[in-house]
Amino acid sequence: MESEYKPEQIEEQIQQHWEDNKVFKAVEDPNKEKYYCLSMFPYPSGRLHMGHVRNYTIGDVISRYQRMQGKNVMQPMGWDAFGLPAENAAIKNNVPPAKWTRENIDYMRAQLKRLGLGYDWDRELATCDKDYYRWEQWLFTRLYEKGLVYKKTAGVNWCPNDLTVLANEQVIDGKCWRCDSDVEKKDIPQWFMKITDYADELLDELDNLEGWPDQVRTMQRNWIGRSQGVEISFGLAGRNEKLKVFTTRPDTLMGVSYVAVAAEHPLATEAAKKFDNVAAFIKECAKTDTAEASLETMEKKGIDTGLKAIHPVSGEHVPVFIANFVLMGYGEGAVMAVPGHDQRDWEFATKYGLSINQVIAPLNNEECDLTKEAFTEKGKLINSGEFDGLTSADAFEKISNYLTTRNNGKKRTTYRLRDWGVSRQRYWGAPIPIVNCDKCGEVPVPEKDLPVVLPENVQFEGVGSPIKKMPEFYQTTCPSCGGKAERETDTFDTFMESSWYYARYASVGNDKAMLDERANYWLPVDQYVGGIEHAILHLLYARFFNKLMRDVGLIDNDEPIKNLLTQGMVLKDGSKMSKSKGNTVDPQGLIDQYGADTARLFMMFAAPPEQSLEWSDAGVEGASRFLKRLWRLVFEHVEKGTVADLDAHSLNDTQKDIRRQAHETISKVSDDIGRRFTFNTAIASVMELINALLKFNDDSEQGRAVMQESLQSIVLVLSPIVPHITHELWKTLGQTSLLLDQAWPKVDEAALVKDSLQIIVQVNGKLRSRIDLPASAGKDEIEQTALKDENVKRFTEGNQVVKVIVVPGKLVNIVVK
Ligand code: ANZ
Ligand code: ZN
Numbered sequence: 001m002e003s004e005y006k007p008e009q010i011e012e013q014i015q016q017h018w019e020d021n022k023v024f025k026a027v028e029d030p031n032k033e034k035y036y037c038l039s040m041f042p043y044p045s046g047r048l049h050m051g052h053v054r055n056y057t058i059g060d061v062i063s064r065y066q067r068m069q070g071k072n073v074m075q076p077m078g079w080d081a082f083g084l085p086a087e088n089a090a091i092k093n094n095v096p097p098a099k100w101t102r103e104n105i106d107y108m109r110a111q112l113k114r115l116g117l118g119y120d121w122d123r124e125l126a127t128c129d130k131d132y133y134r135w136e137q138w139l140f141t142r143l144y145e146k147g148l149v150y151k152k153t154a155g156v157n158w159c160p161n162d163l164t165v166l167a168n169e170q171v172i173d174g175k176c177w178r179c180d181s182d183v184e185k186k187d188i189p190q191w192f193m194k195i196t197d198y199a200d201e202l203l204d205e206l207d208n209l210e211g212w213p214d215q216v217r218t219m220q221r222n223w224i225g226r227s228q229g230v231e232i233s234f235g236l237a238g239r240n241e242k243l244k245v246f247t248t249r250p251d252t253l254m255g256v257s258y259v260a261v262a263a264e265h266p267l268a269t270e271a272a273k274k275f276d277n278v279a280a281f282i283k284e285c286a287k288t289d290t291a292e293a294s295l296e297t298m299e300k301k302g303i304d305t306g307l308k309a310i311h312p313v314s315g316e317h318v319p320v321f322i323a324n325f326v327l328m329g330y331g332e333g334a335v336m337a338v339p340g341h342d343q344r345d346w347e348f349a350t351k352y353g354l355s356i357n358q359v360i361a362p363l364n365n366e367e368c369d370l371t372k373e374a375f376t377e378k379g380k381l382i383n384s385g386e387f388d389g390l391t392s393a394d395a396f397e398k399i400s401n402y403l404t405t406r407n408n409g410k411k412r413t414t415y416r417l418r419d420w421g422v423s424r425q426r427y428w429g430a431p432i433p434i435v436n437c438d439k440c441g442e443v444p445v446p447e448k449d450l451p452v453v454l455p456e457n458v459q460f461e462g463v464g465s466p467i468k469k470m471p472e473f474y475q476t477t478c479p480s481c482g483g484k485a486e487r488e489t490d491t492f493d494t495f496m497e498s499s500w501y502y503a504r505y506a507s508v509g510n511d512k513a514m515l516d517e518r519a520n521y522w523l524p525v526d527q528y529v530g531g532i533e534h535a536i537l538h539l540l541y542a543r544f545f546n547k548l549m550r551d552v553g554l555i556d557n558d559e560p561i562k563n564l565l566t567q568g569m570v571l572k573d574g575s576k577m578s579k580s581k582g583n584t585v586d587p588q589g590l591i592d593q594y595g596a597d598t599a600r601l602f603m604m605f606a607a608p609p610e611q612s613l614e615w616s617d618a619g620v621e622g623a624s625r626f627l628k629r630l631w632r633l634v635f636e637h638v639e640k641g642t643v644a645d646l647d648a649h650s651l652n653d654t655q656k657d658i659r660r661q662a663h664e665t666i667s668k669v670s671d672d673i674g675r676r677f678t679f680n681t682a683i684a685s686v687m688e689l690i691n692a693l694l695k696f697n698d699d700s701e702q703g704r705a706v707m708q709e710s711l712q713s714i715v716l717v718l719s720p721i722v723p724h725i726t727h728e729l730w731k732t733l734g735q736t737s738l739l740l741d742q743a744w745p746k747v748d749e750a751a752l753v754k755d756s757l758q759i760i761v762q763v764n765g766k767l768r769s770r771i772d773l774p775a776s777a778g779k780d781e782i783e784q785t786a787l788k789d790e791n792v793k794r795f796t797e798g799n800q801v802v803k804v805i806v807v808p809g810k811l812v813n814i815v816v817k
Contacts, residue, residue, distance in 0.1 A: 001638065001732045005631035007595025011724045015116055023740055024118040026074035028521045035071035036522045037063040038502055040530030040538075041078045044104035044126075045085060048111045050570040050577055050615070051531065053587045057600045057721075058567055058609050058679075059529040060117045064720035065673050066526075067118075068744040074522055076505040077112060077119040079105050081128035082429045082494045084162065084178060090428075090460050097428040098456035101128055111588065116596045116723050123508045127497035132504065133430035134451030135514035136496055141433055141444040142552050148194045149422075151442060155264065155328070156421060158186035163464065164425050165190065168418060185286055191432060191490070192419040195544050199224055199415045201558075202543055211563030213610075216535045223536045225416025230400045232336060233408045234259055235310035237317055243267065243309055246331025246414065250403070251395035252338040254384035255359035257349060259309040260302065260323035262333040268322045271305040278303055278322065285324050300325050300348040312408040313385070323348060331414060339374060346374035359383050360392065420541070422493045427465035429491030430454065437478035437485035446479050452487065465489065498538055499545035502528075502560055515554045525561045529609075532566040539564070565677060568612040577615065585615055597722035598624045604679040604721050627725055630690060630714070634729050637707055643734075646705040648750065655706045656755065658696050662710040663751040665689045669717045670744065679721065686714055708733065716745045760811040761786045763795040779806045786812040 002009070018024065028034075039059035042052055063075040079101075086097035093100070105126060112119070125132050143149045157166040161181040165188070170177040195202075203224045206217045229248040236243055245259060261267050263285035272279040281303045302323035309320050325344050326335055339349035339356040349356050356370050360379045368375040378392035387395055403409025423432065431452040433445040445452055455473055458466040467473045468489045478485035506522035507515040539561070546560040569576050572583045590599045602623040607613040651659065665685050672682035693710055696703070712733055719726040719739055730739040754775055759782060761769040769791035773782060783804050786792060792814065799816035806812050 001635055003632075003635050005628045005725065007597060007627075007724065010728050011116065011596050012114070014724050014727050015113055018116075018118070018740075019113070019121075022122070023738075024075065024120050025122055026072070026076075026120045028518055029072050030521070032072035033070070034522060035063075035066040035073045035527075036506070036525045037066065037073060037075045037527045038505075038525045038529070039075075039077070040528070040534065041080050041498070041501060042108065043080045043083060043085070044101055044108055046104045046107070048108055048115075048587050050585060050587055053115065053599060054570055054603045054609075054613060055529055055531070055567055056112065056115065056117050057603045058565065058677075059527075060115075060600075061604060061673070061679060061720040062527055062529070062677075063118055064723065064740075065744070067740070068716070068720070068742060069674070070743065074123075074505070075117075075119055076123040076125075076508075077117070077121070078123075078125040078501060078505065079108075079127065080494065080498050080501075081105065081126045082491075082497060084164075084426060084428070087426060087428045087460070094460070096456060096458055096460075098128065101428075102126075111591075114591055114596060115599065118723075123505045125501065125504060125508060127430075127494070127501065128428075128454075130451045130453050131511065132501075133454075133492075133497065135504070136430055136492065136500070137433035137445070137450050137452060138447060138514060139500075139548065139552065140492075141447070141450075143193070143548065144434075144444045146552075148197065148548070149191060150194070151189055151191050153187055153189045154192075154421065155185050155187050156190060158184045160184055162426075165421065165423065190421045190423045191434075191488075192421050193544075195420045195541075196415060196417055198544055198547055199226065199417050201547060202417075202540065205543070205559055209559065209561075209564075212561075213564060213566055216532070216539065216564060216566065219535045220540055223417065223540065227414055227416075228396075229331070229412055229414055230396075230403065231332060231410045231412050232312060232403060234312060234336070236320075237308040237310060243320070243334060244332040245334045245336045246412070247336055249338065249341065249392075249396075250399040250409070251378070251381060251387075251390075251392040252341045252359055253313060253336070253399050254381070254387065255338040255340045255357045256311060256318060256336045257339055257355045257357060258319045258321055258337045260321045260326050260335050260337050260345075260348070261305075262326040262328040263322055263324065264328040265322070265326075265333045267305060267307065267320065267334075271307070271322070275306070278305065281322065285322075296344070298325065300344060300351060302348060302352065312403060312406070319354070321348075321352070329418065330416075340370050341374050341376055343374045343376060346370075357383060363391075420493075420544075422496055423490040424493050425465060425468075425490055427454075427458065427467055427491065429494055430497065431467075432488040432490050432492060434488040435476055435478055435485045436488065437481060437483060439483055440478055440480040440485075443478055443480045443485070449479065454491070465491075495537060495541050499541040500549065502542065503546070503549060503555065513554075515549065519555050520557070523555060524557050524559055527563045527565065528561045529565045529567060532568075535566065565609060567609045568607065570613050570615060572615040574614070590620065594620060594624050595724070597627060597725050601627065601683070601722050605683045606680070608678050608680055610677075626687065626690075627722065629694075630718075631725065631729070633690065633693060634711055634715075634732055637704070637711060638732055638734075640699065640704065643704050643708040644701045646709055647702060648748070651702055651706065653755075654696070655698065655702055656751075658692060658710065659706050659751050660754070661689055661692055662706075662713050663747050666713055666717060666745050667747045667752070670747070673717075673720065682717070683721065686718060689714065713745045715739070716742055757809055759786070759809070761789060761792050762811060762813040763792060764815060765813060768792050768795055775809070777808075779808060782806050782808065782812060786814065 037059055039056050063073050067073045081101050086101050089100050090097045157171045159166055159176040159181055161179045171183050174183055176183055203226055206220055227248045229246055230250045231244055231246050233242040233244050263282045272282050302321040305320045307320040308317040337345040339345040340358045341360050358370055361382045362379045381387050381390045381395050400409055400411050431454050433452045435443045437443055474487045474489050476485055476487050502525050503515055503519050506519040510516050542560055549555050577584050602620045606619050668685045669682040672678045715726045715729045727739045756772050757775050759771050759773055769789050771785055771789055783806055796816050801816050803815040
């Protein structure tokens with residue numbers, strides 16, 4: 001053994017050994033408890049960043065720990081390989097996206113291996129491989145048959161810079177999530193997946209996901225946004241038809257002072273034909289986006305249509321406005337406005353001088369000043385005629401029943417969740433497997449003709465998708481009538497591929513089916529590790545796909561992920577490490593200089609996984625020093641020659657103390673790693689033990705036996721975190737079996753027991769002495785020893801002992817008078 005720790009001499013050699021022997025290959029075994037540990041797969045952008053290193057180290061530590069618990073562990077890795085950056089790189093560097101992507105994958109795979117991550121590489125997948133996306137295409141055509149996907153011309157969010165449609169989730173404060181351009185609206189035919197059919201299940205099952213952070217569950221609940229409401233019909237003065245609105249607050253009905261419709265509402269279109277200023281206003285609305293998130297903050301604008309709506313209870317006439325904060329895609333595209341109790345309506349009413357009426361009073365009878373803002377809470381009804389005095393909850397029922405019996409209302413559940421638009425006009429994605437035929441319309445590509453392969457050898461001219469200009473791709477024959485037809489040239493949203501990869505890992509290599517029985521063995525994922533930024537989108541779609549795959553009969557389980565760990569960000573000088581900020585530290589440099597173990601140790605020691613981690617050069621240095629010290633300690637120990645067997649009964653007190661600390665450390669580390677995921681405190685307690693061992697200068701036979709046992713325990717418990725150095729030290733300590741196959745060390749309960757205990761002795765409640773007694777001493781023995789103690793006697797002599805209270809193991813109180 002070298003006297004100095006030289007990671008560069010050991011790490012790659014061990015990694016090669018793991019690879020050659022396929023030590024991380026996961027094989028289904030019904031007799032063993034399985035453990036599926038998954039880290040979110042990376043986008044192959046070119047190089048790993050620190051966030052990856054942190055994410056993947058956490059997953060690897062958990063996997064290795066579970067393996068030592070005797071579980072049959074699977075930890076796969078792959079590539080979320082479709083997406084825009086490849087196209088942008090292609091345009092910039094004139095290389096096809098496929099080539100750019102595959103080169104990045106090769107580079108990053110090597111980086112992952114260099115970190116010593118224990119993946120089953122036989123399960124590797126890349127979503128841009130036709131063997132992968134063909135099953136997504138297959139599922140899509142199945143869902144088409146089931147009516148779960150459909151095409152619709154819809155106003156979509158359009159990014160004028162990326163020339164693509166964006167999902168609502170990709171619009172952040174009215175701007176493109178990628179390039180920050182202002183998002184516009186545009187009408188084009190799109191494919192949608194009916195996620196709304198699963199809204200109730202997606203919502204209700206959240207209650208059962210106890211292994212998920214509450215924060216994530218709450219975000220998903222809000223995203224789905226189920227609300228109970230009422231559809232209310234208003235008459236229109238001088239006309240026969242009615243105007244429907246949707247409200248969640250029918251209790252405020254008597255406070256309506258106007259009705260507002262969306263710019264795309266038929267009544268708005270009609271008014272635009274009559275009045276030029278209305279037409280101009282609608283045009284202006286079409287330019288600005290109305291992503292739901294911005295409704296609260298946007299400037300409220302509107303225009304009067306000249307129409308009057310008739311209140312369904314009072315018969316009063318109220319104006320009908322067109323308002324920019326009313327969305328066409330939600331409810332009825334029209335609202336009854338109650339400025340007294342809805343802030344958006346209040347802002348609008350204040351601007352246009354419409355009346356603001358109070359119809360809800362706070363339950364505690366406090367005054368509210370409606371000249372300042374709306375009172376939006378629930379309460380009890382006032383100024384509402386026959387409904388006065390009801391609570392909001394009672395009024396919800398009474399007023400909706402009133403309207404229902406008069407054919408002016410209907411209770412309805414609505415969701416904030418929209419169907420998922422999956423069409424993208426970009427090139428680098430999975431082709432949508434549909435053929436458009438003049439005669440037959442849209443025809444799904446039959447299973448025998450799948451996959452629809454994306455041509456990879458393409459030339460980029462400008463921004464548009466090259467396959468839209470390739471007749472050899474899009475010209476085809478109709479699968480139904482055999483006539484001339486054209487393929488769909490849009491591709492899928494890349495969130496499609498990441499929605500089911502966790503299942504494909506478990507059926508990898510199957511070229512006959514999307515999934516097989518192996519998926520039922522491995523699923524659900526026992527532990528998923530990834531960034532909080534995926535709390536809504538990716539995780540909701542993954543849950544949705546799981547249910548789709550279940551309902552076409554591919555898998556049994558209802559939910560894909562049992563436990564979720566969302567790791568915090570990696571910061572530098574207090575802000576997120578990112579390319580755009582220019583404050584990144586390249587992990588490769590860290591690995592080259594210090595080795596993988598130091599990188600891993602630093603990541604796990606600097607912060608608990610869910611909190612953000614501040615990059616620190618000093619922290620890296622500290623991690624490196626710690627490993628050197630451990631190496632040195634083992635080196636010096638083995639230099640002294642062979643070690644005798646431990647005889648726990650013959651130890652002296654110092655030896656027993658050290659051994660107790662070692663077993664207490666095992667116990668703490670087991671809990672910290674296995675249950676709490678506080679890897680940092682686990683490492684801290686090992687550091688304390690090492691410090692104690694450095695001071696333990698005992699070269700006696702049993703002294704060295706205690707040292708040997710303690711060092712072996714340290715090597716075992718640190719092995720999930722720093723697998724290379726521990727592999728080497730394990731051999732150095734004379735072990736011939738592979739460290740990876742060792743069981744997690746067991747705590748020797750006997751070692752934790754203290755032989756002698758110190759007992760406090762009080763006289764009349766005052767501390768008078770401390771006595772040392774064997775831990776096994778009984779009540780009588782404790783009492784007699786206490787009474788005979790010299791310090792105690794000074795306070796008892798000459799007095800009468802009335803009572804002796806003994807709390808075994810702790811204290812004795814002698815009552816005298
Ligand atoms: C009257 C009212 C009074 C409302 C009040 C709220 C408070 P959630 O809870 O998110 O489902 N609304 C309905 N359709 C809309 C549309 N197409 N665009 C914009 N807003 C719309 O929201 C339901 C509430 O949002 C509805 O209840 C309606 O305003 C508004 F004191 O009706 B409410
Ligand atoms: Zn046809």
